Amino acid sequence: MTRIFEPFRIKSVEPIKFTTKTDREKYLKEAHNNVFLIRAKNVLIDLLTDSGTSAMSAQQWGAIMTGDESYAGAESFYHFEDAVKNIMGFKHVIPTHQGRAAEKIVGALFGGKGKTFVSNSFFDTTRGNIEYSGAEAVDFLTDEGKQPALIADFKGNMNNPALEKYIQERGAENIPMCVLTITNNSGGGQPVSMQNIRETSEVCKKYGILFFIDACRFAENAYFIKTREKGYENKSILEICREQFSYADGCTMSAKKDALVNIGGFICMNDDKLAMEAKNLLIIMEGFPTYGGLAGRDLEAMAQGLKEVLEEDYLEYRIGTMKYIGEKLTEAGVPILKPTGGHAVYLDAKAFMSHIPPHELPGIALTNALYVEGGIRGVEIGSLMFGKYDDKGDYVPATLELVRLAIPRRVYTQSHMDYMCDIIIDVYKKREQYKGYKITYEAPLLRHFTAHMESL
Ligand SMILES: *Cc1c(COP(=O)(O)O)cnc(C)c1O
Numbered sequence: 381m382t383r384i385f386e387p388f389r390i391k392s393v394e395p396i397k398f399t400t401k402t403d404r405e406k407y408l409k410e411a412h413n414n415v416f417l418i419r420a421k422n423v424l425i426d427l428l429t430d431s432g433t434s435a436m437s438a439q440q441w442g443a444i445m446t447g448d449e450s451y452a453g454a455e456s457f458y459h460f461e462d463a464v465k466n467i468m469g470f471k472h473v474i475p476t477h478q479g480r481a482a483e484k485i486v487g488a489l490f491g492g493k494g495k496t497f498v499s500n501s502f503f504d505t506t507r508g509n510i511e512y513s514g515a516e517a518v519d520f521l522t523d524e525g526k527q528p529a530l531i532a533d534f535k536g537n538m539n540n541p542a543l544e545k546y547i548q549e550r551g552a553e554n555i556p557m558c559v560l561t562i563t564n565n566s567g568g569g570q571p572v573s574m575q576n577i578r579e580t581s582e583v584c585k586k587y588g589i590l591f592f593i594d595a596c597r598f599a600e601n602a603y604f605i606k607t608r609e610k611g612y613e614n615k616s617i618l619e620i621c622r623e624q625f626s627y628a629d630g631c632t633m634s635a636k637k638d639a640l641v642n643i644g645g646f647i648c649m650n651d652d653k654l655a656m657e658a659k660n661l662l663i664i665m666e667g668f669p670t671y672g673g674l675a676g677r678d679l680e681a682m683a684q685g686l687k688e689v690l691e692e693d694y695l696e697y698r699i700g701t702m703k704y705i706g707e708k709l710t711e712a713g714v715p716i717l718k719p720t721g722g723h724a725v726y727l728d729a730k731a732f733m734s735h736i737p738p739h740e741l742p743g744i745a746l747t748n749a750l751y752v753e754g755g756i757r758g759v760e761i762g763s764l765m766f767g768k769y770d771d772k773g774d775y776v777p778a779t780l781e782l783v784r785l786a787i788p789r790r791v792y793t794q795s796h797m798d799y800m801c802d803i804i805i806d807v808y809k810k811r812e813q814y815k816g817y818k819i820t821y822e823a824p825l826l827r828h829f830t831a832h833m834e835s836l
Contacts, residue, residue, distance in 0.1 A: 382704055384794040387693040391438060397421055404752050412832035413817060415747055415757050424755030425792065425800055430723045432478075432636035432643060433788035436681060440640070443684045447677025452668055456676035456683075463683040467618065467690070468595070468625040470648035472655035476666050477673030479596060479634025480505040482647040485661045486592070486632060487513040489654065490556040498546065499559040499594075500538040500580075501525075501566045504765060506559060506594060506632075508826050515556075520546065522576075525567045526779060528717045528728045533608040534573040536564030536601075536721075538580045552587035559632075561594040562601040562624065566761060568782070569597070569702075569721025571604035574612065574623060581627035593628045596637040600722030603695040617690045630654075637723070640685030640789055644678050694790075698722070701787055705797055712805045723786055727804070729762060730781040733811060738763050738777035740816025740836060746783045746807070749814045754803030758785045764819070765828040 399407070399422055411417035420426060426433070448454040457475070464473045476482045483506050491497070491513025502510070502517045510517040520543040525535040538560060547555060560580050562572045577593075584591035602620040605612050612620055625631065630649030635641050649655050659669045666673035688694065699722060706720035715731035733742035743760035750756040762781035770776050785800070807814075821832035 382700070382707075384697065384701055384704055384797075386790075386793060387691075387697050388437075388790060396424055399424065399755055401752060404755055408748060408751055412821070413744070413748055413835065414828075414831055414833060415751055415759070416829050418751070418757065422755075423751075423757045425796055426757050427724075427785040427787060427800070428757045428759050430637060430786040430788055431634060432641075433791060434636075434640045434642065434685075435788070435790040436640065436642070436685070437688055437790075439688070440681045440684045443680040444677040447675060447680045449676045452670055454670055454676045454679070456679040457670035459683040460679035463686040464646060464648065467598075467621050467686060468631060468648055469622055470625065470630060471650045471652070472648060472658075474647045474649075474655065474658055474662055474669055475672030475674055475679060476645040476647060476662070478636060478643060478645040479594075479632060480509060480645075481666055481673060482632040482634075482645050483509040484512075484665065485647060485658050486557070487515070488661055489657055490590070491515040494554060496550055496555050497557050497559060498543060498555060498589075500536060500561055500572065501564050502559065503561060503565050503594060503596075504826060504828075506561075512825065518546065521564070521567055525564065525570055528568075528726075528731075528780060528782075529715070531718050533571075534576060534604075535570035535719075536562065536567055536572040537576040538572070540576070540579050540583055543580070544583050547583070547587050547589070552589060555587070555589050557590045557592055558584050559592050559594050560628075561596075563597045563604070563722045565596065565723070566766075568717040568726045569600075569723045571601045571608070571722065573609050574605050574620070575609070577624055577627050590629050591627070593625065593631040595625070595631040595633040597722055598624060598633075599638045599689040599695060600699065603692075603699055604722065607699075617692060617695065621690070635682045635685070638686075638689045639682045640689055641678065641681045644674055644682045646672070698789065701794075701797065704794070705785075705787075705801060708798075708801045709804060712801075712808065714804055714808045717780075717782060725785045725787075726761070727758075727783040727785070728781070729760070729783050732783075732808065733781075733814060733816075735812060736814075736816040738767075738781060739775050740818070741833070742816065743781045743783050744817045744833060745814045748817075749807045749811075750783070750803060753807050754800070756785070756800055756803055758783045760784075760828065764831060764833075 635644030743762035
């Protein structure tokens with residue numbers, strides 16, 4: 381097996397509290413069988429999300445001490461703005477406290493009843509903010525991306541022929557924006573090729589639709605382009621990042637991903653008038669445009685993180701970790717989404733728990749089994765997250781039933797990953813003994829965060 385060489389030394393550590401299987405059964409029951417409701421201290425390996433869970437570098441902690449906390453015109457804002465412009469090249473950079481705050485502003489500016497937003501795959505908060513505005517959100521993921529076992533280089537791509545056909549039927553005037561998510565989080569952390577970014581931008585230009593990038597994992601996407609797309613092997617990550625953004629009119633970003641910080645986000649755009657409107661909304665929702673809901677020190681940490689995320693040693697370790705886990709699980713016969721993506725390994729719960737039908741939430745059964753057996757916290761991305769009721773009130777399951785094991789950046793070592801693989805393989809061997817779940821409480825939007833469930 382490959383050896384992962386973590387390209388850092390550890391200066392500061394956080395202890396992990398050990399728990400027994402009996403403890404964990406109790407904790408899960410108290411949490412209504414929803415791992416979102418478990419106290420983090422009772423988790424051994426927390427793979428709920430890679431969002432805001434990065435370990436910051438000594439340089440970032442150092443930068444935090446230099447934060448300028450002035451209300452307006454803080455020097456930290458200009459450091460942050462320079463770092464973003466260097467990579468993304470947009471004219472206006474507007475900080476927000478996290479990604480969804482940026483999306484809320486986009487929803488408020490462009491959304492509303494009768495409008496449709498289009499995407500390769502909307503992330504849940506993006507979809508939530510669009511739907512909350514009264515608009516609808518429609519995905520056009522390439523067919524390759526819908527087949528969990530299929531190996532292909534760019535399974536996050538937009539299906540541009542389908543998108544164009546839809547635009548013609550729906551009418552471009554009803555479609556204010558197209559959002560390309562790189563890498564595609566909901567679809568398995570799969571990358572989007574440069575060619576596809578270019579083609580999507582051409583479709584949008586042709587019909588006068590704003591083209592935005594959901595940029596959360598722009599550096600991971602760039603690394604895939606460098607290693608998989610012809611013509612990019614000798615370009616630097618920075619050059620590839622710049623080209624990715626050169627095709628877009630703007631972006632929204634959760635800095636909690638590829639800016640290697642624990643909180644932060646931003647919106648970028650080129651249009652002066654739209655940027656002015658966005659800043660006016662920002663003042664009501666987040667704060668003055670030179671801090672946008674963040675402290676000056678957070679802006680400094682983002683500025684530094686945006687430099688570190690471009691380092692190739694880091695990206696090789698990062699993407700290599702997913703590959704390592706993927707190979708180990710595949711060797712043991714565990715069904716996973718292939719190939720492994722940028723920030724997570726996705727277990728194919730439909731195949732893994734094939735004895736549990738979609739309406740009994742196989743992804744929840746698997747998530748809960750991993751917690752009870754090994755204290756591992758993953759997240760279901762399946763029918764609890766995306767299942768719906770149609771007009772007649774009938775249940776419509778999600779297309780894929782996945783369990784995402786999102787790997788925090790620079791936090792866990794190869795030993796932790798080996799332990800995790802052992803637990804997954806063990807659960808797989810005795811998979812028949814696990815049962816499905818039913819929902820006993822659900823909120824109207826983003827129900828997976830707070831749902832209560834009962835074992836069947
Ligand atoms: C995390 C994420 C968001 C939302 O960002 P938050 O900082 O969590 O609000 C949006 N889009 C994608 C693709 C994400 O992964």
